[in-house]
Amino acid sequence: xxxxxxNRRGFLKQSLAGAALLCASGGIGNSAAAGPVxxxxxxxxxxxxxxxxxxxxxxxxxxxxxALADRAMQTLFDRDHPVEAWRHLVQPGxxxxxxxxxxxxxxxxxxxxxxxAICERLQESGVKAGDIVVWxxxxxxxxxAGFHLAVGGDRVxxxxxxxxxxxxxxxxxxxxxxxxxxxxxxxxxxLINLPVxxxxxxxxxxxxxxxxxxxxxxxxxxxxxxxxxxxxxxxxLPEIRSKMRLVICDATTAxxxxxxxxxxxxxxxxxTLLVSSxxxxxxxxxxxxxxxxxxxxxxxxxxxxxxxxxxxxxAADAEHRLGTNDPNKISLIEV
Amino acid sequence: xFCRLDVEDAVNHIVERPLDRRSFMKCALASGxxxxSGxxxxxxxxxxxxxxxxxxxxxxxxxxxxYVFEAKFYQKxxxxxxxxxxxxxECTVGDKERGYCGVRENRGGVYYTLVHSRVCAAHVDxxxxxxxxxxxxxxxxFSIATAGCNVNCKFCQNWDISQSRPEEVPAHFxxxxxxxxxxxxxxxxxxxxxxxxxxxxxxYLMDAADAGxxxxxxxxxxxxxxxxxxxxxAAYGKMDAVKIDLKSFTESYYxxxxxxxxxxxxxxxxxxxxxxxxxxxxxxxxxxxxxSDAEFRGLAQxxxxxxxxxxxxxxxxxxxxxxxxxxxxxxxxxxxxxxAIADAEGLHYVYIGNVPGHPxxxxxxxxxxxxxxxxxxxxxxxxxxxxxxxxFCQQPIAGIWHA
Numbered sequence: 117x118x119x120x121x122x123n124r125r126g127f128l129k130q131s132l133a134g135a136a137l138l139c140a141s142g143g144i145g146n147s148a149a150a151g152p153v154x155x156x157x158x159x160x161x162x163x164x165x166x167x168x169x170x171x172x173x174x175x176x177x178x179x180x181x182x183a184l185a186d187r188a189m190q191t192l193f194d195r196d197h198p199v200e201a202w203r204h205l206v207q208p209g210x211x212x213x214x215x216x217x218x219x220x221x222x223x224x225x226x227x228x229x230x231x232x233a234i235c236e237r238l239q240e241s242g243v244k245a246g247d248i249v250v251w252x253x254x255x256x257x258x259x260x261a262g263f264h265l266a267v268g269g270d271r272v273x274x275x276x277x278x279x280x281x282x283x284x285x286x287x288x289x290x291x292x293x294x295x296x297x298x299x300x301x302x303x304x305x306x307l308i309n310l311p312v313x314x315x316x317x318x319x320x321x322x323x324x325x326x327x328x329x330x331x332x333x334x335x336x337x338x339x340x341x342x343x344x345x346x347x348x349x350x351x352x353l354p355e356i357r358s359k360m361r362l363v364i365c366d367a368t369t370a371x372x373x374x375x376x377x378x379x380x381x382x383x384x385x386x387x388t389l390l391v392s393s394x395x396x397x398x399x400x401x402x403x404x405x406x407x408x409x410x411x412x413x414x415x416x417x418x419x420x421x422x423x424x425x426x427x428x429x430x431a432a433d434a435e436h437r438l439g440t441n442d443p444n445k446i447s448l449i450e451v
Numbered sequence: 452x453f454c455r456l457d458v459e460d461a462v463n464h465i466v467e468r469p470l471d472r473r474s475f476m477k478c479a480l481a482s483g484x485x486x487x488s489g490x491x492x493x494x495x496x497x498x499x500x501x502x503x504x505x506x507x508x509x510x511x512x513x514x515x516x517x518y519v520f521e522a523k524f525y526q527k528x529x530x531x532x533x534x535x536x537x538x539x540x541e542c543t544v545g546d547k548e549r550g551y552c553g554v555r556e557n558r559g560g561v562y563y564t565l566v567h568s569r570v571c572a573a574h575v576d577x578x579x580x581x582x583x584x585x586x587x588x589x590x591x592x593f594s595i596a597t598a599g600c601n602v603n604c605k606f607c608q609n610w611d612i613s614q615s616r617p618e619e620v621p622a623h624f625x626x627x628x629x630x631x632x633x634x635x636x637x638x639x640x641x642x643x644x645x646x647x648x649x650x651x652x653x654x655y656l657m658d659a660a661d662a663g664x665x666x667x668x669x670x671x672x673x674x675x676x677x678x679x680x681x682x683x684x685a686a687y688g689k690m691d692a693v694k695i696d697l698k699s700f701t702e703s704y705y706x707x708x709x710x711x712x713x714x715x716x717x718x719x720x721x722x723x724x725x726x727x728x729x730x731x732x733x734x735x736x737x738x739x740x741x742x743s744d745a746e747f748r749g750l751a752q753x754x755x756x757x758x759x760x761x762x763x764x765x766x767x768x769x770x771x772x773x774x775x776x777x778x779x780x781x782x783x784x785x786x787x788x789x790x791a792i793a794d795a796e797g798l799h800y801v802y803i804g805n806v807p808g809h810p811x812x813x814x815x816x817x818x819x820x821x822x823x824x825x826x827x828x829x830x831x832x833x834x835x836x837x838x839x840x841x842x843f844c845q846q847p848i849a850g851i852w853h854a
Contacts, residue, residue, distance in 0.1 A: 219547060254618075278618060286774070293605075293774045317532070317545040334614050336553040337603050340540075340710070374530060377546035 158447040159394035159440050161401045164188035165450065169368060169387040176368055182233040185364070188391040189237070191451050199240045205361050206306050208242035213249045213304040217312045217327050217366075218261035223378040225261035226310045226366045230389070234308065234364070235272050249273040251280075251299045253330045275299075282333045290349035294332035300355055307359040309395065313386065313402050314371035319343035320418045320425030322376055323402040324363040324395035325351050325438070347427035348436045351395065357438070363398050365390035372409040384409060396431045396439025397446045403428065517624060518569040518617070522555055522562040523654055524682045531560035537682050538601045538650055539715040552651040553616045554599035566597035566617050567655045570625040572609075572646045575637050577829040581645065581673050582804055583731055584814060585763055585850025586692045588824055588831035592671060593634040595625065596646035597655065601677055602711040604698065605774040606737060613647040627655070627662035634668045640854055641691070645673035653678075653686040660689040676719035677711050683719055684726065692729040692851060695720060699734075699741035700750040708740060717753070724758050729851055731763040733804065736781045736789060738769070747789045751796035760799045760817075761849035766790055767804030783809070799849070818846035 166184045171177045186198035193201040206212055214234060216226035231250055238248055246269065252258055255265055255276035266274045280303070282295035300307065311327035318339050319326055325347045329335035338346030351357060367390055373382035386405070392398040403425055407417055418424045432441040440446060524537040531546040535555065542550040544557040554566045576594045578587055598620045600613035607613055612620050625633075634642050642663045644656045649672050660670040669691040676695040678686075687693055697716060698709050705713045723730045734750065736742050754762055766789040768781040786803045790811055793801040799817035803809050807828050814824035814836075821843045825833040835842055836852050 221547075282619065288774060317543070317548075333616065333619055334553065336549045336551055336616070337614065337710075339542075339551060375545070376548065377531070379530075 158445050159392065159397040160192055160447045160449060161390060161392040161394070161397050162188045162192045163388060163390055163401065163448060163450045164191065165386075165388045167387055170385050176227060176229050178229045178232070181227070181229045181368075182236070184389055185230060185233045185237070187451055188364070188389045191449055192391050192393070198237055202237045202241040205308075206238060206241055206243050208244075209247075210243055211247045211249075211303055211305045212238055212243050212308060213251055213299055213306070214308045214310050215300075215327060215330065216250060216252050216258070216261070216263070216310045217322075217330065218252045218254075218257040218263070219330070219376055220312070220314065220371075220378045221257070221260050222262055223380060224312055224314055224369060224371055224375075224383060226312055227368055228262045230364070230366050230368070231263075231310065234310075244270070245272045246270045249275070249299060249303055251297070252276055253297075254278050277331075287353045287355060289352040291346055292332075292338065292349040292353070294334050294350070294353075296333075296353070296355055297331045300331050300359070304359055306361050307356070309360055309363040311363070311365050312370070313365055313367035313388075313390070313405065314375040314383075315373055315406055315418065316343075316375045316423075318423065319347065319427060320423045321399065321403045321406055323365055323399045325399050325427065325431055328356055328360075331356065342423060342426050344427040345430045348431035348433075348438060351431060351438050352436060360395065361393065363390075363392055363395050365398060365402055367402065367405065370405070370409070372406050372413065373415055382413075394439035394446075396428060396441055398439075399425070399428050399431075400441040400443075401446065401448065518567055518622075519563050519565055520567045520654055522564045523685070524679070525562040527560060531557070533557050533560065533562045535562065536679055537653060538678050539712060540601060541679075549616075550601075552599045552601045552648075553614075554597065554651050564652065564654050566599060566652050567658070568624055568626045568629075569597050569617055569622045569655075570595050571598050571612050571617075571620040571622040572596040573623065573625070573633075575639060576643065577831075578641060578643070578671070579826060579829040579831060581643060581671065581694050582733065582765055582767075582802070582829075583671060583692055583694055584765070584802060584824070584826075585731065585800065585848075585852070586671065586729060587640060587669075587851060587854060588834050590641065590854075591637070591639045592641040592643035593630070593637055593639040594643040594645050595630060595659075596644070596649075597622070597652045598647060599651040600648035600675075601650050602648070602675055602709050604709050606708070606735065606769060606778075607773045608770075609646050610773045627658040630659045631662040631666040631668055634663060635666055639668070641669045641671055643671050643673060649674050650678050650682075650686075653682060657686050657689055664689075675709075675711070676716040676723075678715070678719055680718065680722055683722055687723065687728065688726060690728065692731075693723055694731045694733060695723075696733050696735065697750070700746045700753070701741070704741050708737075717757075721757055730758070731765065733765045733767055734789070735767050735769055736785060737775070738779055738781055738785065740778070742781070742785050742789070744788070744792060747792040748796065751793040751798055755797055760797050762798070763800040763802060763850075764793055764798055765802045765804045766793075768806050770805070787811075814848075816841040816844060816846050816848065819844040823848060 164184050164187050166180055169176055169180050189198050189201035193204045195201040218225040255278055258276055263274050277297040280298040283301050286293045287296050309324050311324050316322040319342055328350055367386045367388040369383055370386040371383040390398050428441050431438040526534045533544050535542045535550050540551050544550050546557055549556045556563050573595045575591050578590050578592045598612050598615045598617040649656050663670050671692040672690050673694045702713045705711045766786045770780055790801045803811035812826045813822050815822055823835045836848050840847050
C-alpha cells in the first residue's frame with residue numbers, strides 16, 4: 117500500500133528535500149546469493165528494450181521506464197505481475213539497498229527514474245520505504261547524478277558511504293583486502309546491483325561486477341592488470357556474494373568508448389535494461405553489446421586495444437564460480 | 452602534536468606507526484589538557500582537531516579545495532587522459548579517476564594532488580625511531596604523513612592511512628610554513644615525512660622542506676624509494692637524509708607481497724648515492740618469505756658493490772599486521788643470522804631493529820669494535836663520536852653526527 121511520500125512520485129518529491137541525519141543500522145538477514153543456477157540449468161539474462169523510452173526528447177519517460185522494468189522482472193521470474201516478481205526476491209522486513217553507479221556524473225549514471233520505479237515496486241512488495249537505501253561511494257557524486265540526499269525518517273533513504281563510513285576490520289579474499297561500506301554490512305539484507313553499461317579504460321568494461329568497487333575503501337589499489345583478478349575476488353567477499361540477489365543494468369544510455377567518465381560523443385540511447393541473477397552472465401552480455409556498437413562505429417575490439425575484460429572469465433572460473441560466461445549456458449531472452 | 456602512548460604501548464609497539472584513527476582523535480581532544488600552554492596544536496595556530504566532527508561522519512569533503520594543487524610529474528595525453536610520472540607504475544589515468552595511490556586525481560585532463568597540507572598523522576618522534584642511527588642521534592623529528600601509498604605491502608603497519616583515500620581519514624590543514632613553525636616550537640631540528648608513503652605527497656614534501664630550510668630546520672624522509680628518477684632527484688634532493696625500506700631482494704616478493712618492483716628501488720638507491728645523500732636501509736624480515744641466506748647475502752653484496760660498506764643496514768623484526776596476521780614474529784636468531792651474513796660480506800654498520808635491548812642496536816667502530824653509540828629503545832643514551840671519528844682509533848665514522 118503506497119503512502120503519499122513513499123510511492124514513486126513521492127520518492128522524487130522527497131529526494132528534492134534533502135536531509136542531514138545518518139540512518140541507523142540494521143541486521144543481516146539470511147538470503148540466497150545471486151550467481152550460478154543449479155547444474156544443467158541456464159543463467160537467464162533478460163534484455164528488455166523500448167525504442168520509445170526516450171520519447172521525442174532527450175529524457176526518459178517515467179511511465180515507460182516503469183513498464184520496461186516491470187516487463188523485465190516478469191520475464192526473468194516468469195510471473196504475470198511485477199509485484200509477484202519482486203516478492204520472489206524480497207519480503208516484508210527486509211532491508212534492501214540499491215547500489216547505483218554515479219561516478220560518471222549526469223549522462224552516464226544510474227537513472228533516477230529507474231531507481232524510483234524499483235522503489236515503488238519494492239514498497240508494493242511489502243518493504244518499508246525507510247528500509248530502502250539508494251547508495252554509492254560518495255554523496256556529492258549521487259547529487260551530481262541527479263539524486264537528492266535523504267537521511268532519516270520513513271522515506272526512501274539516499275546517501276553515500278562518506279556519510280556512513282567503512283567497517284574498521286578488513287574483509288579479505290584472494291588478492292583483495294578491503295574495508296566494506298557500512299551501508300552494505302549494516303544496512304543491507306538484500307542487495308540490488310544497479311550498474312550502468314559502459315566501457316572502462318583499464319578493465320575493458322564496467323558493469324555489474326565492477327560496480328562493487330564502490331563498496332570498498334581502496335578501489336584504486338585494484339586497477340592494475342585490467343582489474344584482474346581483483347574484480348572477481350572482490351565479489352567473492354561473503355558480504356557481497358551472499359547479499360547480491362539481482363542485477364538490473366541501466367543501459368538506457370550506454371557508452372562504448374572513453375569510460376569511465378562521461379563521453380557524450382561515444383554514448384548512445386540503447387533504451388535497454390539488462391536483468392539477471394547471474395552477474396557474470398550479465399557482464400558477458402553487456403560486453404558483447406558494447407563490442408557490437410564499437411564495430412558499428414568503426415572502433416577496434418577491446419581485445420585489439422589490449423583491454424579485453426579478462427575479469428569476466430576469472431569470475432566464471434572454477435575457483436570463483438560467480439556465474440557463467442559460456443554463451444551455451446546463458447539463456448538470453450529479449451523482450 | 453605529540454601524544455604520549457602509555458609505557459606498555461610504547462614497549463609493545465616499538466614500530467614506525469602513527470596512532471590509529473580512534474586514538475588520533477582521542478589524543479587530539481586530550482592534547483590541550485595534557486601538554487599545557489604553548490604545546491597544544493590549537494595554540495600553535497593549527498585548525499581545531501577533526502575530533503570536533505562526530506566520528507564516522509567522514510573527513511572533509513572531496514571538494515575541500517585547499518588541499519588540491521596541480522600535481523608535478525605528469526604528462527597530458529589525448530582524450531583528457533594523463534600519464535603519471537611520479538613512480539614506476541606510470542598510471543595512465545582517465546578523467547575522474549585516480550592513480551593507484553588514491554591521492555592524485557585526473558579532473559578534465561589535469562592531474563591534481565589531493566593531499567597537499569592534508570596531514571593525517573603528526574608526532575614528535577626520536578630520530579632513532581625512523582630508524583636513522585647515523586643522523587643527529589638523540590634529537591627529535593616532527594613527523595608527518597598524509598593518506599596514500601603507491602604500493603600495497605601485505606604487512607603494512609600503517610595500512611589504515613596508507614591504503615585509504617584522503618577523504619576517508621581525519622586530517623589537519625597544515626601548510627608548509629606551519630610544519631616548519633611547529634618543528635621549531637617543539638625544538639625539533641628535523642621534519643620527517645613518514646608513516647604512509649611520502650612519494651605520493653611529493654609536492655607537499657618539497658614545499659615543507661623549503662619552508663623548513665628557510666627556518667633552519669632540516670628534512671628527512673622514510674620511503675619505499677619506488678619513484679622515478681626525475682621526481683626522486685627533485686623531491687629527495689631537498690632531503691638532508693633518507694631512509695629507504697628495501698622490502699626484499701627478489702622481484703617475486705616485490706610483485707606478490709608488495710605489488711611493486713625491486714629494480715626501481717635499487718636504481719633509487721644508486722641515484723641517492725650519486726647525489727651524495729645520506730641514506731640508511733631497512734630490511735623488514737618476514738619469516739619464510741624473505742629470510743633466506745641467499746637473499747641476505749645477495750643484498751649485502753649488492754650494497755657493498757653499489758653503495759659502499761658505510762651504508763647502515765637495519766634488519767628489523769616483523770610483527771603480524773594487516774593481511775599477514777598468519778605469520779609469526781621474526782625470530783631473533785633469524786635477524787642475527789642476517790646480520791652475521793651482512794657483517795661477513797664486509798658491511799660496517801649492520802643493525803637489528805625492533806628488538807629492544809639487543810646489543811646490535813648499538814653502533815660499534817668498524818675498526819676497533821669499541822661501542823660508540825649506545826641505544827636504549829629509541830634513545831641514544833651515549834654518543835662518543837667526536838669530529839665524525841672514533842675517539843679510540845680515529846677511524847672515520849660515516850654519518851651526520853652533529854648539527
